[in-house]
Every structure is written in C-alpha cells, then in structure tokens.
Amino acid sequence: MRAARALDNASRLAPHLPTLQHGNGGAANSRAVARGMSSTAAQVLVFDSSEATGIGWCDALAARSRGRLRGSTVTTLDAAEHELSSQPIAAILLVPDAAGQCFELLARLRSLMPALPVVGVGDAASGERFAREGGHEWVELEPGTAPDAREQQLVERVLRFAVERAGLQSELERQRRLGLHLAHHDTLTDLPNRQLFRTQLRQLLHQAQRNPRALAVMFVDLDRFKQINDTLGHRVGDLMLVEVARRLQSCVRETDIAARRGGDEFTVLLDGIRRGQDAARVARKILTEIAKPYSIGGHELFLTASIGMSLFPADGADSEALVRNADIAMYRAKARGGNTYQFFMPEMTDRAMERMEMENSLHQALERQQFVLYYQPQVDLTSGRIVAMEALIRWQHPEAGMIFPDEFIPLAEETGIIVRMGEWVLGEACRQAKRWDEQGLTPVVQAVNFSARQFQFRRPVERIREVLQETGLDPARLDLELTESAVMKDPGFAMETLRKLRDMGVSISIDDFGTGQSSLAYLKKFPISKLKIDKTFIHTLLADRKDAAITNAIIAMAHELELKAVAEGVETPAQLEYLRGPGCDEVQGYLFSRPVPAEEAGRLLASWNTPLN
Incomplete structure (x- = not known):
C-alpha cells in the first residue's frame, strides 16, 4: 500500500515533459556524474538490481547523449518510488532482475503513470514479458555480457527518442485541453461561456427532475457600463469586467455557476436553493459587491447592476425558458432605475413580447x-x-x-x-x-x-x-x-x-x-x-x-x-x-x-x- 501511494503521488508530481532537475536517489557516483551537466538535461531513472551496472548506465547515457540525458540509479522498489515522488522524471530505464522487481515496478507505472516512457534492456525472453506488461521500447542485449559502445549508443537514442515523443504527446494533450477550455470559457474573464452555462444548466435540470430540488437562474446586466467603456476606452472596460467577474464568483458557492454571457451580461445558476429568498439574498450580495468602488488605471469608478431571476420549476421547465424569463425580469429591474433585482412574474411576458x-x-x-x-x-x-x-x-x-x-x-x-x-x-x-x-x-x-x-x-x-x-x-x-x-x-x-x-x-x-x-x-x-x-x-x-x-x-x-x-x-x-x-x-x-x-x-x-x- 505504501508503494502504491508513493507512485500515486508521483503520478501527480512528475510531468511527462522533461524538466530536468538532478535526482537525489541512488549511489554517490551517479550523483557525481550528474553534477555539472546542463540544467536542461532530461532526468532518466535507471532501475537495476546491480548498483555498479546502474552507475555504468548513468555514465554511458551522460557521455553518449552529450549532456541531453542524465541519470540516477536505484536498486529497490522503495528507492524508485522515492525518486518518482520527489522529482520530475522524464523516462525510466529498466534492467530485468532475477527477482522480477522491475516488472512489478513496470506494472505499477502502467497503472498510475501510463504516459511515462519506459525503456528496457536485456535478453529476448525478458523482452517478451516486458512487452506483455506494457513497456514502450525494448533493446535486446546479449545475456551475460556488458553492453558495448554500439549498444550503449542504441539505448541512449531509444531513450532520447522516447523522451522527445512523450514530450510531443504531452504538448499535444496540453493543447487539446487548452482548446477544450477556450471553447467553453470566456477568454477575458475565464468564466464559463454561454455554451458551457447552457450545458451545465441542462445537466442540473435533468438531475433536479429525477431528484426534485429548486434552482435559480440570474441574468446580471451592468448599468451604464457602456458609458464607462466609451469614455475611458476598452482597456479600462475590460479590466472592469475582469474585476466584476471576480466579485461575482466570490458571491456564489463552489456548487453554483457564474458565467459571462457576452458584453456586460453575466448569468448565475444557483443549485439546490430552498426558497426564493435564498436567491434574493445572493442577489443583494452581488449588488453590494458590484457597487463597491473600482480603482482602475488611475480612476476611481463606480458601477451598479440590474438582476433578473427565474426559479425552477415555477418559472420554466427547460433551460431556454428559465434564461429567457430571467432576462425579461432583468429588463424590468433596469426599468426601475437599475441597481436592484427583480423576480420573474408571468405578466412580464406580455410586455417583453411587445418590446x-x-x-x-x-x-x-x-x-x-x-x-x-x-x-x-x-x-x-x-x-x-x-x-x-x-x-x-x-x-x-x-x-x-x-x-x-x-x-x-x-x-x-x-x-x-x-x-x-x-x-x-x-x-x-x-x-x-x-x-x-x-x-x-x-x-x-x-x-x-x-x-x-x-x-x-x-x-x-x-x-x-x-x-x-x-x-x-x-x-x-x-x-x-x-x-x-x-x-x-x-x-x-x-x-x-x-x-x-x-x-x-x-x-x-x-x-x-x-x-x-x-x-x-x-x-x-x-x-x-x-x-x-x-x-x-x-x-x-x-x-x-x-x-x-x-x-x-x-x-x-x-x-x-x-x-x-x-x-x-x-x-x-x-x-x-x-x-x-x-x-x-x-x-x-x-x-x-x-x-x-x-x-x-x-x-x-x-x-x-x-x-x-
């Protein structure tokens, strides 16, 4: 259990791109080899039951890669788990041992850190097991002999390519996650955007229909923001919107959702409220926060908001109706002079249709x-x-x-x-x-x-x-x-x-x-x-x-x-x-x-x- 926890910690700590600090595990000789090498070198963990052989691999990798790889040697599972949890590791070189510890480590790595490149060296029989256990690359060596210069060079290249490939894959995954985030979040405030808000509202409505509970949708529109934006410029306006977004988030719980709809319009979803007064209390808190002074670009600025609210299930059974009715109520709040909130009432629909x-x-x-x-x-x-x-x-x-x-x-x-x-x-x-x-x-x-x-x-x-x-x-x-x-x-x-x-x-x-x-x-x-x-x-x-x-x-x-x-x-x-x-x-x-x-x-x-x- 202790070993599994250590690897679990490592899966959170060790990035797949080489960050490349020097390790602190293994023998003194391996640490000495690493000293003086480039801080941009990729850190390789060599797992070998023979410390002397492991040190030899570290020396060979450092020499053959001309400083692009540096290694530290470990001989036990405990030492490997310590290294993985304490520093970023770019790749692992496994040398099979008679006790099978390296394959036990490989199995745990495949479960907890599947993207970490693992390269193995040894005889053909060990290579077959390595492949079955999910290893990435295997370099076959003659059993019972020390690796010659050509074999050392081959292992170095395989390791280096494995590190580079993992880095590319990690960057592609990072870009994919970033693209997904940008598609669902406002680029200025980083709040969920209209699309994500609608998706989350639909999901919560589906849950609320199976397990009945009340929801509230707020439509928040800033009063006379356009005048500030036009007078002081879009840069000041953007900074104000970012601050409004921060204040809005501070007024809601982690289970609630605050989103930017566009321009100076925001929406808020309150999940699991007990009654309308809960929503009113949050609305008053939002109005108070937004009305506090803004110190931006050498200006002390003031802003207020108008808030319209609709409640599920009373004011609509689907996301479109709830947002539309909250929008209608917001216009009513604005017509009352702004800096206030208004619950939706059915008779408002006629006026909204006329408008x-x-x-x-x-x-x-x-x-x-x-x-x-x-x-x-x-x-x-x-x-x-x-x-x-x-x-x-x-x-x-x-x-x-x-x-x-x-x-x-x-x-x-x-x-x-x-x-x-x-x-x-x-x-x-x-x-x-x-x-x-x-x-x-x-x-x-x-x-x-x-x-x-x-x-x-x-x-x-x-x-x-x-x-x-x-x-x-x-x-x-x-x-x-x-x-x-x-x-x-x-x-x-x-x-x-x-x-x-x-x-x-x-x-x-x-x-x-x-x-x-x-x-x-x-x-x-x-x-x-x-x-x-x-x-x-x-x-x-x-x-x-x-x-x-x-x-x-x-x-x-x-x-x-x-x-x-x-x-x-x-x-x-x-x-x-x-x-x-x-x-x-x-x-x-x-x-x-x-x-x-x-x-x-x-x-x-x-x-x-x-x-x-």
Whole structure:
C-alpha cells in the first residue's frame, strides 16, 4: 500500500515533459556524474538490481547523449518510488532482475503513470514479458555480457527518442485541453461561456427532475457600463469586467455557476436553493459587491447592476425558458432605475413580447421606408422670419398609424438601431433642403438631431462630409443638435470632433440645455453656436419663479459666451412676450407651427414673410 501511494503521488508530481532537475536517489557516483551537466538535461531513472551496472548506465547515457540525458540509479522498489515522488522524471530505464522487481515496478507505472516512457534492456525472453506488461521500447542485449559502445549508443537514442515523443504527446494533450477550455470559457474573464452555462444548466435540470430540488437562474446586466467603456476606452472596460467577474464568483458557492454571457451580461445558476429568498439574498450580495468602488488605471469608478431571476420549476421547465424569463425580469429591474433585482412574474411576458415585436418592427421600418420626416420652424425673435427648420422623425406604421418619437427612440437608442436611423434622417433632411432650394424658396438652415451613438461611433466628421457631398448642401446650412450628455461622454473626443465640424462650416447647437450633465469649463471651449433651452422650463416659466430664473440665466450666459439662445416649446403669446425681456434670440413651438410634413413646411417657407413685431 505504501508503494502504491508513493507512485500515486508521483503520478501527480512528475510531468511527462522533461524538466530536468538532478535526482537525489541512488549511489554517490551517479550523483557525481550528474553534477555539472546542463540544467536542461532530461532526468532518466535507471532501475537495476546491480548498483555498479546502474552507475555504468548513468555514465554511458551522460557521455553518449552529450549532456541531453542524465541519470540516477536505484536498486529497490522503495528507492524508485522515492525518486518518482520527489522529482520530475522524464523516462525510466529498466534492467530485468532475477527477482522480477522491475516488472512489478513496470506494472505499477502502467497503472498510475501510463504516459511515462519506459525503456528496457536485456535478453529476448525478458523482452517478451516486458512487452506483455506494457513497456514502450525494448533493446535486446546479449545475456551475460556488458553492453558495448554500439549498444550503449542504441539505448541512449531509444531513450532520447522516447523522451522527445512523450514530450510531443504531452504538448499535444496540453493543447487539446487548452482548446477544450477556450471553447467553453470566456477568454477575458475565464468564466464559463454561454455554451458551457447552457450545458451545465441542462445537466442540473435533468438531475433536479429525477431528484426534485429548486434552482435559480440570474441574468446580471451592468448599468451604464457602456458609458464607462466609451469614455475611458476598452482597456479600462475590460479590466472592469475582469474585476466584476471576480466579485461575482466570490458571491456564489463552489456548487453554483457564474458565467459571462457576452458584453456586460453575466448569468448565475444557483443549485439546490430552498426558497426564493435564498436567491434574493445572493442577489443583494452581488449588488453590494458590484457597487463597491473600482480603482482602475488611475480612476476611481463606480458601477451598479440590474438582476433578473427565474426559479425552477415555477418559472420554466427547460433551460431556454428559465434564461429567457430571467432576462425579461432583468429588463424590468433596469426599468426601475437599475441597481436592484427583480423576480420573474408571468405578466412580464406580455410586455417583453411587445418590446421584441417593437424592435423587430423598427428593423423592418428602415428597410420598408416607413419613417418620414416632419419639420418645425425656428423663428428669429427680432425679424419674425423663419431662420431654420428642424427635422423630426415620425414612424408611419402600417397598422398602428403614426407613432411619435417618444414611443420608439428609447428602444432605438438601447438596441443601436438609432445609428442607422440617424444616418437616414441626416441624409433625408439634407436632400429635402436641396429640394426646397430647387423650388426657389428662401434658403434656411436645416437643423438635425444627432444621437450620442452616432456622435461616438460612426466617424461623424467623415459621414457628415459624405452626406453633404452626396446632397450638395452647403455645410453652412446644416446645424447639428447634440445633447449635453452626448458631448460630455468624452470631452476630448467631442472637442476635436466639434472643431473639425466647425472648420467644415457646420454649426452645432446644444439641445435640451439644462436637463443634462455639462461642465461650464468645457462649454466655454466647445465651438458651438446655440443653446436650446429645454421646453420643460418654458412651459412653466410664467408660473414658477425658479424656471423663469433658470431661463433668464441660460439666456444671459449664452450671450456672455457669444452664443444664441433658442427657446423650445413656446405655445402662448404670453410666453413669447416674456422671452423678449431677457433677449432670447430664437423661438420654436406650437405658437408658430406644429411639426408638419415636408410639403406643408415648404408652404410655410413660401408664405412666412410677416414680421412678429
């Protein structure tokens, strides 16, 4: 039993590639032979009942291999087991003995260390037994005589080739295991990937159906991670994901599974929970861990998560249903503001189906040309003339009729459809401006909303230049409206991009000013032309002193920065009259015109020639 345990330890300790430290077993002479040899030599264990013969083999192997092999001699099973368990051995040379100890060692090696090369030397009869016992290579020698130089060279070569072959096989096996691991694990975080998670979930469901127990599936989505990734770069984003993965793993048991689904999405499988509150407790722990500060790349960053949960068997009988329902619940948690968890409830399915249908319809709307542009005039408060037309998108749905932006723009932003949609708006608005020119109408500026995603990801300067060239519109006739948040996501990128646009002749307005996050230090540096006061302040400025004060302050600040102030959402003559006081430059709203189709907007341009004052 002691011998078997020693070999079992050796099977775990001794690699099959030669690592090649010097052994500490055998005679002093064999250790002396090994001294001074290259540290890259492969260690060979010579098992010979005659110590003198074993030392001779060690000397011969060292000399014939020119330092590529070095040996240590053992004469007993105990000594062999000690050597195998205490140092890496690349190969074994067996010299049969009358007592048959070498074949006993061979049998144990084949059982516990089958990949370790074993070479034997001796007569033909011993060779036959060696082959039956599972030895690798046998070199037949004349019985009763010492091996001559040719035979020594042959044994050395056989041993060396055996070591090299074992090394290649070991490397191939290592590569196979690595490939298998990479196929089932996320390369960034080393967590199980989507495929492995699905496989493990199915296996646990199969077990749970035979031996009933509850499971919980969590869908974890990071809140506003994209903003950090876009602002600080993918390297910082990747480091954050690695840290999130570590924290996620720290929150679950070894029997549970945490996986990365892709992007900033993770899934967790809790096995054998007793009730839903067990899952809720883990969810709270995950939220707490993820919300702790991150110190990455010299930045102290903060992150939260939204978690959706489904339970087996209550919320689904198969893996697809459980993951889908956890995903639906996650969106509900995100809709509640994030940094929370939500259990799946059956009524959520209807809302999820509506959302999925809306997303599919949005994709189809672009292909089927269901989007149309309406136009709303911007009026100079001094002259009373139209100075710009803002293009506003509408969705002419074949069944639902006219759908307004508030109903589909948030989903378009979330799914990324907004990029293609925004590019279509830009092109169509510029083409319409040229059509009005061809009709002989007074040229006005064409104002176009530009989404944050378009601004950050799709080569905005190059794309705008392409559209202007394609349509032939004068760059001075294009005004891009960006929100404060869009330009503040990456102020450095925004500064460079806005300067390039200004140099092209394109003007920039900050839309919905006063509702987003901005820095006055950057605002004064950005090459912008207008501040558009958000309509929420205009609606109540006559009834709310604070909104009136904010409106006055924005107008005054715009003028101090040599910018124009534009008031949105002007609906009454009283609001218009108030805005004259602080010197608002331009106004826009239902008082002048609702957004109208292009044809009607053209008639407005043709007839609008009466000053307001």
